[in-house]
Amino acid sequence: MTTWTLARRAQKMNPSVIREILKITEKPGIISFAGGLPSPKTFPVEAFDQASQRVLQNDGAAALQYAASEGFLALREHVAQNLPWEVDPDQVLITTGSQQGLDLVAKILIDSGSRILVETPTYLGALQAFAPMEPVVASVASDAEGPDLNSLSQQMGSGANAARFFYVLPNFQNPTGRTMSEARRAALVEKAAELGLPLIEDNPYGDLWFDTPPPKPLTARNPDGCIYLGSFSKVLAPGLRLGFLVAPKTLYPKLLQAKQAADLHTPGYNQRMVVETLKGGFLERHVPTIRSLYKNQCTAMLQALDTEMQGLGLEWNTPDGGMFLWVRLPDGMNAVELLPKAVDAGVAFVPGAAFYADNADPRTLRLSFVTASVEQIHTGIAALAQAIRTFAKG
Known part of the structure; x- marks a missing residue:
């Protein structure tokens, strides 16, 4: 029988927590705020088609x-x-x-x-x-x-x-x-x-x-x-x-x-x-459409958090751009333990502990707002709030 001896560095390789969570989001009906994926709506397919032909x-x-x-x-x-x-x-x-x-x-x-x-x-x-x-x-x-x-x-x-x-x-x-x-x-x-x-x-x-x-x-x-x-x-x-x-x-x-x-x-x-x-200044025309879309989705998520999380003791930031916002749960709560209840409620996120090199804060989680529609954002944040209430009750 052949014996494979792994290099020591291979022992240091670990699966991406995010990639594993994305497998969960493939279940029908799950609204995912987990992935760090750009919105497919922003992909310039027609411009690529034309450029490909020219190349x-x-x-x-x-x-x-x-x-x-x-x-x-x-x-x-x-x-x-x-x-x-x-x-x-x-x-x-x-x-x-x-x-x-x-x-x-x-x-x-x-x-x-x-x-x-x-x-x-x-x-x-x-x-x-x-x-x-x-x-x-x-x-x-x-x-x-x-x-x-x-x-x-x-x-x-x-x-x-x-x-x-x-x-x-x-x-x-x-x-x-x-x-x-x-x-x-x-x-x-x-x-x-x-x-x-x-x-x-x-x-x-x-x-x-x-x-x-x-x-x-x-x-x-x-x-x-x-x-x-x-x-x-x-x-x-x-x-x-x-x-x-x-x-x-x-x-x-x-x-x-x-x-x-x-x-x-x-x-x-x-x-x-x-x-x-x-060529021809494409990005100067294209990128503002991405900014507008993401700003609208970020605003929708912030509004949904303000509405749905009242009285639950959560904290979150207000990004000036990008694709993510950061949430901290109340004392005594753990985002890894919350995730299964959230998935049961129809929504997914990434627990923040994965992003720490050491001394992780178990109360943190990351939400991405760019791949969900405004309607999905409001529905998903409401589901997350319900999962938090369920979790708090034990």
């Missing part, structure tokens, strides 16, 4: 051939030209989704036992990407404005045990929906430079603001001290699996080598199709 007619052979690992030059140029600081296209690496960017960062910056810092809470997918490299993950306390700088200094470590980087999502964070304030961004960049701490800035949601754009990126304030991750998933479509990273020129070659080892290159056909789609 195949005009550049089909090249689009279907192996390609440069760095990515299609025209797409890298587009990324560089549309960032709010000076970027050379040679600093842009096209990735197979921004999730691959996290994987590449982990491979070149983390040794077994390396200390890394994350927000409290943080993106589950980042924790999954970092875990196989066997880091020591330390959580930096956070408030409504972003990371607490005193906590950052305390968690930094020193000497050989100093943190390799701090991973942050400044805009409409997943899972909380919070946005880092201008004052906190300026202070964080200054403190990180003082500590010699690199920042990994993940910004998949930054274009999804409702009324006012967020402050300028951390990377724009100290380009040599940051790696910046972006995505086309939230403004075009996630099925394309197109993301990018922008890195200091000293780091870029190693990230490129990690990319070459992972998948050679991101599909050239997809890259060319996006370049064709983006």
